[in-house]
Amino acid sequence: MAILVSNRDARRIFLNKQGLAAPPNRALGKQGLLDLIHEIGFVQVDSISTVERAHHQILFSRNQTYKREHLTELLEKDGALFEHWTHDASILPSEFFRYWKHRFARRELVLRERWLKWHGEGFDSTFEETFQRIAQGGAAMSRDLKVADHKSGGWWNWHPNKTALEYYWHTGKLAIAGRQNFQKIYDLAERVIPGHHYEPEVSHDAFLDWACRAALERLGFATHGEIAAFFDLISPEEAKAWVAEHRDELTEVMIEPADGEKPRLSYAFTGFPENLGDLAEAPARIRVLSPFDPLIRNRNRTERLFGFYYRIEIFVPEPKREYGYYVFPLLEGDRIVGRIDMKAERKTGSLNVKRLWWEKGVRSSAGRMERLEAELGRLAKFAGVERVVFLEGWDD
Numbered sequence: 054m055a056i057l058v059s060n061r062d063a064r065r066i067f068l069n070k071q072g073l074a075a076p077p078n079r080a081l082g083k084q085g086l087l088d089l090i091h092e093i094g095f096v097q098v099d100s101i102s103t104v105e106r107a108h109h110q111i112l113f114s115r116n117q118t119y120k121r122e123h124l125t126e127l128l129e130k131d132g133a134l135f136e137h138w139t140h141d142a143s144i145l146p147s148e149f150f151r152y153w154k155h156r157f158a159r160r161e162l163v164l165r166e167r168w169l170k171w172h173g174e175g176f177d178s179t180f181e182e183t184f185q186r187i188a189q190g191g192a193a194m195s196r197d198l199k200v201a202d203h204k205s206g207g208w209w210n211w212h213p214n215k216t217a218l219e220y221y222w223h224t225g226k227l228a229i230a231g232r233q234n235f236q237k238i239y240d241l242a243e244r245v246i247p248g249h250h251y252e253p254e255v256s257h258d259a260f261l262d263w264a265c266r267a268a269l270e271r272l273g274f275a276t277h278g279e280i281a282a283f284f285d286l287i288s289p290e291e292a293k294a295w296v297a298e299h300r301d302e303l304t305e306v307m308i309e310p311a312d313g314e315k316p317r318l319s320y321a322f323t324g325f326p327e328n329l330g331d332l333a334e335a336p337a338r339i340r341v342l343s344p345f346d347p348l349i350r351n352r353n354r355t356e357r358l359f360g361f362y363y364r365i366e367i368f369v370p371e372p373k374r375e376y377g378y379y380v381f382p383l384l385e386g387d388r389i390v391g392r393i394d395m396k397a398e399r400k401t402g403s404l405n406v407k408r409l410w411w412e413k414g415v416r417s418s419a420g421r422m423e424r425l426e427a428e429l430g431r432l433a434k435f436a437g438v439e440r441v442v443f444l445e446g447w448d449d
Contacts, residue, residue, distance in 0.1 A: 055305035056325065057316060058274065063308050064358055064387045065332050066273040071348045072115045073384065074333040077340065081116045083123040087133050087146070089115060094271045094283065095143040097345040098136060100235055101367075103379040104397045104404065105436045108144055110343040113435050114384075129231040132247040136229040137222075140285040140350065147250040149267075155260040156286055157225030164223060183217035184226065192230045192240035261287060265295040273329065274306050274321040282351055296320055311360030335387045339424045341432055342382045342389075349382060349389075361389040361412065377408060385424070390415045395429075397436040404433040406443045417448075 058066075068074045072093045081089070089112070090096055099107035112119045127133045128144065135147045138156070145153070165177070187193060198214035218239050221227040228245035231238045243251055255263070268283035269275055275283070281292040296303060304325050307316035322328060342349060344365050349355040356362050363382060366374045377394035384390070391411040397404050406429070411417055429441045 055307045055318065056321075057307045058309060058326070060309040060311050060313075060358070061387065062326075063274070065335070066326070066329060067348070067358060068335045068387055069329070069332050070271055070273045073340070073348060074335045075115070077115065077117050077336055077338070079116065079118070081118045081120075081123075083120075083126060085116075086112070086119065086123045087127055090134065090144065091146045091148075092271070093347055094267065095139050095145050095347065097139070097343075097347070097350070098142045098144060099345050101379060102397075104341075104381070104395060104432065106235075107343045107345040109435075110341070111346050113432070114340045114342055114346065117431055117435070125231075132245065132250070135246055135250075138285075140282070141345075147246055150246050150250045151253040151255050152260050152263050152286070154225060154254065155257065157223070161224045164220060177217070177220070179213040180217045180220065183214045184221060187218075187221075187227060187239060188241060192238050192244075194233065194236050194238050196236065261291055261295060265292055265299075269320070269322065274308060274319045274325070276317070276319050279319075279351060279354055308357070310357045317357065335384075337386050337424075339383055339385045339390070339421070339428045341393065341428060342384055344379065344381065346382075348384075355389075359389045363392070376410065383425070385421070388415075390421075393425075397433070397438050399438060402439040403442045404429060404436065404438050404440070406441065406447050408449070409447055 065074070070093075072089055093115075096108045096111050101107070104110065105113070108124070109119075109121055112124070124134075124144075128136065133147055134144050135150055136142065136144055137153055138160075139145070183198060186198060195212075195215040195218055198218070218227060218237075222229065222237075222239060225242055227239045228242040229237050230240040230245050264284060264286045265280050268280045272279060272283060277292040277296045278289045280296070281287050281289045302323055303320045304323050306319050306321050306325060308319050309316045344363075349359075349361075349363060352363060361382065366376060366380070367378060371378075376392060379396075380392045380394045382389050382392050389412070391409065393406060393410075394408040395404060395406045409425075415421075426441065433439070433441050
């Protein structure tokens with residue numbers, strides 16, 4: 054018989070699994086940071102720095118003693134982390150690299166056909182030349198290889214060498230050795246990834262098993278579609294087959310959604326919920342989540358668990374936006390209670406709040422506003438600005 058899990062307990066489980074139930078001011082350190090990233094699975098990288106870049110904000114929202122230099126050291130000096138693709142560019146533990154080799158092989162099968170349609174005939178004309186330039190000349194940035202007469206129009210109009218670099222990165226022959234002003238520095242993967250992570254091979258069956266287990270461990274409970282979507286390494290059909298094959302290790306659980314409708318069938322490891330250990334209550338303080346936070350990455354799961362409908366409106370024309378260009382969800386305890394539109398104006402030294410929306414049924418009490426202002430003050434300091442400014446009309 055399936056185990057019924059209340060909506061509140063489901064939220065608590067997921068918050069614990071995603072590192073958002075631990076005390077946000079406990080001393081982290083570099084090893085603690087590596088452990089945190091391993092615990093949550095990945096940290097998405099994004100270039101937008103409306104307040105702070107996504108990867109920094111994701112980590113800061115979980116622990117406010119987080120130091121950017123520790124992340125840089127783990128990535129660029131220690132080789133404990135590497136940058137590659139999940140559903141998007143992400144930072145991952147290097148011990149996962151052996152499993153990503155299967156992604157590289159899969160991508161190699163589809164990229165040439167896809168990029169032929171994208172870039173046209175001859176898109177691979179500089180591939181070998183570019184690879185040899187890196188192999189013999191060492192790490193380089195795209196701009197170091199750019200042909201002088203090529204006029205770039207952005208990612209949709211990469212110059213031929215940039216296309217080659219990205220192709221070899223996506224297929225695992227190159228890796229990101231570091232970034233300079235957020236621009237990638239490419240080098241041979243074997244020179245970037247430590248040998249004890251680079252060399253091991255795993256079978257196809259071991260890869261599928263790891264991809265499903267690692268996802269389910271970090272979700273706590275999941276449908277087969279959610280298992281597949283977590284790392285975006287395998288298909289929903291492969292995850293469904295894995296669930297069927299390992300039913301003796303899994304328990305059916307019925308997850309009550311936030312809207313009180315019919316519970317949804319999911320799966321957890323046998324022994325659930327006792328095997329989860331003691332679940333901490335999420336801190337009562339308000340925290341600002343990055344739009345790319347792994348807690349809300351799966352928008353449908355976010356809506357079911359938290360009753361929070363969220364979409365990034367970056368590519369929506371301004372007149373058609375419901376909220377704003379880059380709006381941040383607000384987590385309070387185990388609930389997502391609102392969203393905020395703000396920007397760090399470094400020239401004026403202020404974090405400017407443009408608009409604030411509380412979710413339906415959430416009251417704008419004095420205590421809640423105090424908690425929000427306290428968090429905005431912490432975030433402003435992290436982003437390198439001195440004060441928080443609520444602009445005229447912020448509460449319209």
